[in-house]
Amino acid sequence: MENKLVVSPSPHVHGGDSISKNMYGVLIALIPAFIVSLYAFGLGALIVTLTSVVACMFFEFAIQKYLIKGNKTLCDGSAALTGVLLAFNLPSNIPLWIVIIGALVAIGVGKMSFGGLGNNILNPALVGRVFLLISFPVQMTTWPIADAANRFTTMDVETGATPLSLIKFGAADQVNVWDAITGMISGSMGEISVIALLLGLCYMLWKKIITWHIPVSIFAGVVVLSLLTGLNPLVQLATGGLMLGAIFMATDYVTSPMSHKGMLIYGFMIGAITIIIRKFGAYPEGVSFAILLMNAATPLINTYCKPKRFGEVKKNG
């Protein structure tokens, strides 16, 4: 018998893009930041990251096996990415059981309770991170100093204040912008080196994983609001979780707007809210909250910001 022809609607070719390609692309883009954090914080960074990734993937697997039916998304890299991003938002000396709780909240509450990949409203890694920040404020804000002496131990590391807490508590003169750019400061694992994170941004732009709109508009929001409130924009850009947030967290596909106009508004508002929290809020750092707030506003932005329709550019030719 002649083999049966396949019939399907057009188009009959596909670009070959896939979810896992994008997710693994982001993971590759995170490698430079990971290397810097290994150099700065040593073994602790490795252990926390591994724990977080394994925990996230385990919870994803377990929930999809026993609770939620649907496509299995264990191997597409999205759970691993959540794990890495969660770890990058934690100090490297954090007790591992806290990491596991964070992973459970990130995957279980942040992602799966909404129906899994693609349905969540908030960035899962940030949900996990903020949950931990509120539940375990002491552990979450005891930052190890980036120092060669700490590299091979996970306990009893020397700790120090982050540049942002220095600014918050009136010691702004101790902040060295150059250290912040290279990454030799205290802070969460992934956020310390501006250069490494920008490398990741370049990679993602080159691979067309993300567009420039969100990161650039976040930077713009930060610069504008810092100038208005009398802060040094360069310090604000280089310190805290801003780079990590702007490049990797705010650009999360699922929770960011769909149109370019929407992306610009979303990004600018994240930048603005971050500075407002840093300047007037109780916390020294506000990127996580700013992103979560704007995540929640994304459906609204999507409703009102439509892409530029064909034929609307020039009315009179």
Added chain:
Amino acid sequence: MNLILIAVLLLGAVGAIGAVILFLVAQKFKVYEDPRIGQVEEVLPAANCGGCGFPGCKGFAEACVKADSLEGLLCPVGGADVMGKVATILGREAVAAAPMIAVVRCNGTCENRPRLNNYDGATSCAVASALYGGETGCSFGCHGLGDCVKVCPFDAIHINPETQLPEVDEDKCTACGACVKACPKLIIELRKKGPKSRRVYVSCVNKDKGAIAKKACNVSCIGCSKCMKACPFEAITISNNLAYIDYNKCKLCRKCVDVCPTHAIQELNFPPKKKEEPVVETKEN
């Protein structure tokens, strides 16, 4: 003590003011509604299936209250029981209607109807039928992609994995007609359920000429009109090479079933005839 007092008074005042505002607004914007609408809605099954032709049970209740007689108004889900109750509430006479059921008029199983190509698009009959005729030589038959299954509010229709055809669960089907509307091929029809669920129907909607239809599917109706001649009640008509049995005229004598050369006419829920089983088997072989 003072503090508590202030708190109680303050909250009490806020509550009282709010209550007054709410009361005034409710008075001002009050809409009169016939209380019987609520009563009728109460006895309806609240499935909001739309089978009655109105938007949900509330819409149907309104229509019942407004109408002068209940003729033509039927809740297919509740059936005569519910309509009887509605009639008592409204003080009108119930109009009896025969119970109906959804019938899938295609028997093009994988054996009967060889597949000529493979469909590889979105799992939706609507998409597939907009694209092309179907996987088989019969461009009238069932796609088997389950649009009827998706719309059924009562979980009463399912695709049989062996035949790739939908099957109606007689106990669950309420003849709401959702599947009838969903089927892009117009295969599903609401027919009289019949005494003891006994039904005779033409399980084919192919309008091609006999030879083409027969080539595409073993059990297609070829429009030979033998059944029409055999029927003592003039219940069968042939148009566009296709036989149709009028369920209001059919007396379930099953003469058409016996004469149909392609076994396109199906009988359901009849006690088995004594000699029929072996005869059918030899014919199929």
Added chain:
Amino acid sequence: MLKTFRIGGVHPPENKLSAGKRIEVIGLPKQVAIPLSQNLGAPSVACVAKGDEVKVGTLIAKAGGFVSSNIHSSVAGKVAKIDEILDASGYRRPAVFIDVNEEEVWEESIDRSETLIKDCPLSSEEIIKKVAEAGIVGLGGATFPTQVKLSPPPGSKAEMLLINAVECEPYLTSDHELMMEKTEEILVGISILMKAIKVDKAIIGIENNKPDAIKLMTDRCRQYTGISVQPLKVQYPQGGEKQLIDAVMGRQVPSGALPIAVGAVVQNVGTAYAVYEAVQKNKPLIERVVTVTGKSVVKPSNYLARLGTPISMLIDAAGGLPADTGKVISGGPMMGKALTSIEVPVTKGCSGVLIMPTLEAQRQKMQNCIRCAKCVNVCPMGLEPYLLMSVGEREIWDRSEKERVMDCIECGCCSFTCPSNRPLLDYIRISKSKVGAIIRSRK
């Protein structure tokens, strides 16, 4: 910077396997089946009966309405029957079957010489009438009757004629080859079209992946007043009428309007050639260039085939159906139609036959939408395919209409690019037909 359209677009692998292969003439089959519905709009009405003798070029079906076209016999022979034939979509449609005679007799009015006739003394109305009589339709694939497009609605004035020689679909090379071999004829055809719509300017849009065609056309068009060539950046779907106007003229046709609203009339380059033959040589549209191609095809080629020839004959000429065939497509891979059988006849709209191996033919498994916005970025009409799909799936037609589903040109960029392999266009197409019906029922 090369010109292109401004919103969206993708660049699929070009795979122009049959580029540079000279057009070969396909022999006549024993019997041709000429479907009566070969154009967009109303089907034609047969005007011959069983047993009638027909010559090549004899009118066999008349236009069945305003938006419809004449159909002529592509062979000399005897009408065997007027019956139904399976069309490309597996439905039965009426067709005229003609048994081919050994001896080929042409209608006497047709000039079969190769000589180029440059001068056209006819007036605009006479040209349009001749085009209508010859049964010419848009040969790019849309098959919209050409005479309708040449008669702009009252009150509108054309400024410019755009010739679509973009051929942005991967694999296809029929227009490219036609330009290389029939350059002068095409340019005369364009002059005739300019006269028909009373404009003095015509621009031929060609994508930059055909440098030889750009060079040749640029050289030759100097002898014709008002015709110029515009090279364009390779970007799909540049061959879409609205995209081409945007790319060449920098004007965007408003939603729901015709190209004439911005003063443009767009014709395919193949149509220009057919117009030349019809007006200067009295030859109706009875044959067309068809690309037969595919990665495992032995001899990807461009063929000149009579309408009604079974596609299987073309495939045999190109080396037969490969063993690993999974899908046979009439047209290009982005907008073509998958065939249920290779016995369907060549029609006016069939620009190519693409044979895809099984491995490429299967779609990947669909996954959840991750809202990556890639479909929004590539949509050339500035729509939101993800949203249109989800409202289409839920059958919320008024929302679909509000989100401008009717603007969709069905180019397939969204489905092509979706990392979750979602069948976006499948659902948008359904929504379009449902919403279209709702809009029509309102009138």
